[in-house]
Amino acid sequence: MSRFRGAAFEVASRTALRKYLYHRYDYSFSPRQLCYLIDCLSRTGDVAGRVVEIGCAYGHTTVFLDRHLRETNDPRDIVCIDTF
Numbered sequence: 001m002s003r004f005r006g007a008a009f010e011v012a013s014r015t016a017l018r019k020y021l022y023h024r025y026d027y028s029f030s031p032r033q034l035c036y037l038i039d040c041l042s043r044t045g046d047v048a049g050r051v052v053e054i055g056c057a058y059g060h061t062t063v064f065l066d067r068h069l070r071e072t073n074d075p076r077d078i079v080c081i082d083t084f
Contacts, residue, residue: 026060034061038068045074056080 013021027034041051051069056062059080066078 026058027064028057029061034064037061037065041065041068041074042072045072049076051076051078052081053078054081055083057082
């Protein structure tokens, strides 16, 4: 059974099912750039107002930054403006 499962996985990984079988890195930024954004949010935590992201594309980074704000109990809201 294990050989069959391995063969089925191999065949499926060569089709459109590939995106469901492997984890993908969906961010448009490198990990270093994401860390920089988080550092910027952390350093400006005492500034009142909203966080604005311009050009949010698929929204992956937006969700990441919003999750960070929620988990650090930052009261600011994040506003996204898509340019297209």
